[in-house]
Amino acid sequence: MTLADYKYADTIHRCFRCGYCKFPVNWMDVNNCPAYARFRMETYSCGGRLWLTRAWLSGEIDWSDHLAEILYSCTACKNCEVKCPLRFNVDILNMIIAAKSEMVEAGRIPSSVKKFLENIQRQGNPYGHPRVKRGEWMEGTGIEPYQGHDFLYYVGCVGSYDTRAQEVARALGKVMQKAGVSFGVLGNDENCDGNEVNKLGEETLFEMLAEENVAQFKKLGIQKVVTLSPHSYNAMKNDYPMFNGDFNVMHYIQLLDGLLGDDRLDISGGYNATVTYHDPCFLGRWNNEYEAPRNVLKAIPGIQLIEMERNRDSTLCCGGGGGNFYIDLLGGSERSPARIRVREAHATGAGILAVACPNCLTMFEDAVKAEGLEEELAVRDVSEIVAEACGIK
Amino acid sequence: MSSIFVMAEHRNQALADISLQTLSKGRQLADQAQTELLAVVIGKDTTTYAEKVAKWADKVIAVKNDRLEEPLAEPYQKILAFLIKERKPKIVLMGHTSLAMDLAPPLSVELECPLATDCTDISLQNGDVIVTRSIHNGKVNAAYSFAPCDTVIITARIGEFPIEEGNRQGQIEEIDFPFEEEFNYKKFEGYVAQEIGGVDITQADVLVSVGRGIKEKENIEMVQKLAEVLGGEVSCSRPVVDYGWLPSDRQVGLSGKTVKPKLYLALAISGSFQHVAGMKSAKMTVAINKDAGAPIFKVADFGIVDDLFKIVPILTRKIAELKDN
Amino acid sequence: MDIIACIKRVCDTSEADAIKIDSSQRDIEKSGLAFKINDWDEYALEAALQLKEKLGGTITAVTVGPQEWNDILRRALAMGADTGIRIDHDVASEDPYIVALILKTVIQRLPHDLVLFGAQSEDFGSGQLGAMVAEMLGIPHATLVVSLEAEENKIHISRELEAGTLESYTIELPALLTIHTGINQPRYISLGGIKKAMEKELQVMSPNDLGLSVDMLIPMVKLKRLELPPKGKEAELITGQPEATAGQLAKTLKEAGIF
Numbered sequence A: 001m002t003l004a005d006y007k008y009a010d011t012i013h014r015c016f017r018c019g020y021c022k023f024p025v026n027w028m029d030v031n032n033c034p035a036y037a038r039f040r041m042e043t044y045s046c047g048g049r050l051w052l053t054r055a056w057l058s059g060e061i062d063w064s065d066h067l068a069e070i071l072y073s074c075t076a077c078k079n080c081e082v083k084c085p086l087r088f089n090v091d092i093l094n095m096i097i098a099a100k101s102e103m104v105e106a107g108r109i110p111s112s113v114k115k116f117l118e119n120i121q122r123q124g125n126p127y128g129h130p131r132v133k134r135g136e137w138m139e140g141t142g143i144e145p146y147q148g149h150d151f152l153y154y155v156g157c158v159g160s161y162d163t164r165a166q167e168v169a170r171a172l173g174k175v176m177q178k179a180g181v182s183f184g185v186l187g188n189d190e191n192c193d194g195n196e197v198n199k200l201g202e203e204t205l206f207e208m209l210a211e212e213n214v215a216q217f218k219k220l221g222i223q224k225v226v227t228l229s230p231h232s233y234n235a236m237k238n239d240y241p242m243f244n245g246d247f248n249v250m251h252y253i254q255l256l257d258g259l260l261g262d263d264r265l266d267i268s269g270g271y272n273a274t275v276t277y278h279d280p281c282f283l284g285r286w287n288n289e290y291e292a293p294r295n296v297l298k299a300i301p302g303i304q305l306i307e308m309e310r311n312r313d314s315t316l317c318c319g320g321g322g323g324n325f326y327i328d329l330l331g332g333s334e335r336s337p338a339r340i341r342v343r344e345a346h347a348t349g350a351g352i353l354a355v356a357c358p359n360c361l362t363m364f365e366d367a368v369k370a371e372g373l374e375e376e377l378a379v380r381d382v383s384e385i386v387a388e389a390c391g392i393k
Numbered sequence B: 001m002s003s004i005f006v007m008a009e010h011r012n013q014a015l016a017d018i019s020l021q022t023l024s025k026g027r028q029l030a031d032q033a034q035t036e037l038l039a040v041v042i043g044k045d046t047t048t049y050a051e052k053v054a055k056w057a058d059k060v061i062a063v064k065n066d067r068l069e070e071p072l073a074e075p076y077q078k079i080l081a082f083l084i085k086e087r088k089p090k091i092v093l094m095g096h097t098s099l100a101m102d103l104a105p106p107l108s109v110e111l112e113c114p115l116a117t118d119c120t121d122i123s124l125q126n127g128d129v130i131v132t133r134s135i136h137n138g139k140v141n142a143a144y145s146f147a148p149c150d151t152v153i154i155t156a157r158i159g160e161f162p163i164e165e166g167n168r169q170g171q172i173e174e175i176d177f178p179f180e181e182e183f184n185y186k187k188f189e190g191y192v193a194q195e196i197g198g199v200d201i202t203q204a205d206v207l208v209s210v211g212r213g214i215k216e217k218e219n220i221e222m223v224q225k226l227a228e229v230l231g232g233e234v235s236c237s238r239p240v241v242d243y244g245w246l247p248s249d250r251q252v253g254l255s256g257k258t259v260k261p262k263l264y265l266a267l268a269i270s271g272s273f274q275h276v277a278g279m280k281s282a283k284m285t286v287a288i289n290k291d292a293g294a295p296i297f298k299v300a301d302f303g304i305v306d307d308l309f310k311i312v313p314i315l316t317r318k319i320a321e322l323k324d325n
Numbered sequence C: 001m002d003i004i005a006c007i008k009r010v011c012d013t014s015e016a017d018a019i020k021i022d023s024s025q026r027d028i029e030k031s032g033l034a035f036k037i038n039d040w041d042e043y044a045l046e047a048a049l050q051l052k053e054k055l056g057g058t059i060t061a062v063t064v065g066p067q068e069w070n071d072i073l074r075r076a077l078a079m080g081a082d083t084g085i086r087i088d089h090d091v092a093s094e095d096p097y098i099v100a101l102i103l104k105t106v107i108q109r110l111p112h113d114l115v116l117f118g119a120q121s122e123d124f125g126s127g128q129l130g131a132m133v134a135e136m137l138g139i140p141h142a143t144l145v146v147s148l149e150a151e152e153n154k155i156h157i158s159r160e161l162e163a164g165t166l167e168s169y170t171i172e173l174p175a176l177l178t179i180h181t182g183i184n185q186p187r188y189i190s191l192g193g194i195k196k197a198m199e200k201e202l203q204v205m206s207p208n209d210l211g212l213s214v215d216m217l218i219p220m221v222k223l224k225r226l227e228l229p230p231k232g233k234e235a236e237l238i239t240g241q242p243e244a245t246a247g248q249l250a251k252t253l254k255e256a257g258i259f
Helices: A034-040 A048-058 A066-072 A079-083 A088-107 A113-124 A157-160 A163-177 A195-199 A202-217 A229-243 A251-262 A291-299 A337-347 A358-371 A383-390 B017-033 B048-055 B075-089 B099-109 B217-229 B236-244 B307-323 C039-055 C067-079 C097-109 C129-137 C191-197 C242-255
Strands: A153-154 A224-227 A246-251 A271-275 A302-308 A350-354 A378-381 B004-008 B039-044 B061-066 B089-095 B113-123 B129-137 B140-146 B152-156 B171-176 B186-192 B206-210 B233-236 B263-265 B284-288 B302-304 C002-006 C008-010 C035-037 C058-063 C083-087 C112-120 C141-150 C155-159 C166-171 C175-179 C203-205 C221-229
Touching: A048 A066, A048 A088, A048 B075, A066 A088, A113 A195, A113 A202, A153 A163, A153 B302, A157 A358, A163 A251, A163 A337, A163 A378, A195 C067, A202 A229, A202 C191, A224 A229, A229 A246, A246 A251, A251 A291, A251 A383, A251 B152, A271 A291, A271 B061, A291 A302, A291 A383, A302 C039, A337 A358, A337 B206, A350 A358, A350 A383, A358 A378, A358 B236, A378 A383, B004 B048, B004 B075, B017 B113, B017 B152, B039 B048, B039 B075, B039 B140, B039 B263, B048 B061, B048 B089, B048 B171, B075 B099, B075 B236, B099 B113, B099 B129, B099 B152, B099 C097, B099 C129, B099 C155, B113 B140, B129 B152, B171 B236, B206 B217, B206 C039, B217 B233, B217 B307, B233 B236, B233 C203, B236 C083, B236 C112, B284 B307, B302 C242, B307 C242, C002 C039, C002 C097, C035 C039, C035 C067, C039 C067, C039 C112, C039 C141, C039 C175, C058 C067, C067 C083, C067 C191, C083 C097, C097 C129, C112 C129, C129 C141, C129 C175, C141 C166, C155 C175
Parallel strands: A153 A224, A224 A246, A271 A302, A271 A350, A350 A378, B004 B039, B004 B089, B039 B061, B061 B171, B089 B152, B113 B152, B206 B233, B206 B263, B263 B284, B284 B302, C002 C058, C002 C112, C058 C083, C083 C203, C112 C175, C141 C175
Antiparallel strands: B113 B129, B129 B140, B140 C221, B186 C166, C008 C035, C141 C155, C155 C166
């Protein structure tokens, strides 16, 4: 495809390389673009990618494995979009995604991305695990299959299959049971929400997933959805309406905020710890939800909440977005965003790094081990903290 | 039953191990069927090989020809077709090797006789030849029989049949084979050694894999020695690559490589979900870890709960001792 | 260059750890399993595509199987093949000889400079089909090919031996190759590409159309039954002092044929 056919042909040249895309909103660092923080080359910042994309599409440079890796190292964290001072900033992340789409159609993508997408095509999850195992996480919990309940509890691929994240899926389920929330799950019938597929540029696959999920939800009469992952929340809230999917979608932390506000959860058991909260990109910058998680944590007796310098819309992405929790183009070196963030969390003096996203959870668990901080910093999902405060084992 | 043929292969001046395995199995089958075992050795210079295989075979046919120095399968096909048509053995057995993949299928077509490849077992039941093959990623065994015929060709999976020492003195018959054609359509251009440096751990039969518990880059040498004595390669989990102790092409796991070796020996690897995803199809998994609760023990066949620094040097020594015997 | 790529549809058992044998005892329970193009065949298709990109020509994807196998032909078309042909025949017999006979009959009617197969299939893994077809067609062949360069009427290949060494050959066309994994990086097949390929027509024929009657297709190798291998035990812990445990482990490995 040439530049002329590219969707953003007439605006992509407008990046004049001011470099703002790498800064957090509150200016507290220079390396808030996760890929830039990792590689420290302009190539890996949004501006760098835009110029490379333009050069590729106009034939100045050829496609190469390296170019593909540069594009796919973007975690879609939205820091650039939020920070870019120009009027076309609303499109800059989409420009990169559109360039990824070009590569997808040509079949020329990194092999890890290929595997990710093929696994979803075949088994409905990026790991390639059988569909018949998707519901195994709930064995012994008494969680019911959805049958006209108030809410659909949508777990997602990471929560369903990743062994650490399954613990969170269970914890949240038990908290909702304790609060008397009427909810059911899809179990083995649950299919990938498609958020990462979308950010990876596989448009048609995303469309298929969205359409199938919307049809499935409608057939079951689902109206309200509570998601474990901010990624699912983002896709269902913002993208499914395009496919006639108008559901009332919440991220679980908004539900918990509401339950606590209504006194439906007894958290008097408390949680004695100094906690720092990491804003996940798809809940924070993508959907402007910063206060619900803080409300929840502050409501729990015993928690001392400390903020990292880069918080709210200045959060540093854990590096797991854009499929990178699996395709891992940022790696696990000292400079990986996950490890930078873990060091930042540790520097606050907190003993608990609280997360609200299963991708952040797995990225930070690995990073804490790599930093050798297992004795000093534990990674916990907010639902696990709430569960403990409720006295749930 | 008429005779059993075994075609013995040689490479790099030695008889291939697989040939000793097929000779052993052939001997066992011949004894059971009370028939002759005929070993066929083909090459430029077959004398030493013929003498060795004569320990298992009743008769040895050694086919010599200068042009057989090249590894082309086509001359082998011509020779075997000639011998099989002449002597009509009931079973023709060879290893499932690279040569056999080029050779056995066309041979079976030329002779119009059945072929079963990569067999893990061969048995005689009421005069019938029955073979077993391992299918579906080693998860299912399939038993096959053959339609009535004079000859069946079977290739044996490497490493499946034990070597039993032979103690006969088979008669050696040397044959000169006049080739009528030149095989010009397929010209051998030489051997190419494997690239130095690059390692494809997905091709290794044995992987000795290290985790963070190896503590330092220098300690990997100890693991390398163990890998060597087992004829395998060193692989690792993510943190080892992150620390720069091993290059990323050695990494096993979700973001590394997926491997299916015969043996996966996990040293000080906890067995996280991401790592196990890359190695759970290993035929045999052994874990050595100080932590009895490490998840790796849930996927391993055998385990030792101990310090790898204590176990590995002794294990290396013990294996070397067993190999020498 | 006119290339023919022969492909197979297999079920993905690599992740499944609860394989069951069905009631006929001659097949596995397929519900819950996903289907795909045989891995090796994907590499063959990619090799064909790269040759076409370089030298021009056509690629015909051929398969022998029942109607469900149309999906792999669509994937081949989505990858860039020009035509898809399916010979409608249930290959449950699994004697590669029969499949080879059918393929030979189709291929000999089509222009072919190069015929490509995957080196073996993921499900049954006999590795016989390609080389059998070559012999039936009377064209030269090489199996386990890991590198391939084409000229006007010959190709340079290397094939993989044990222990990582390679043999290289120059082979005159027309020829047949079976392709090994790792020779290239097969491109991704997007859903958009597959949707476009759905609009293309596939050629479907029966063995009868090829002049092959039922009595010409009798297998020489017959599947008796399938069985699950004996169940593995839970991790057996070897206990004791290092001298003893290491010694015991070494013995266990030897007995398992590891060395």
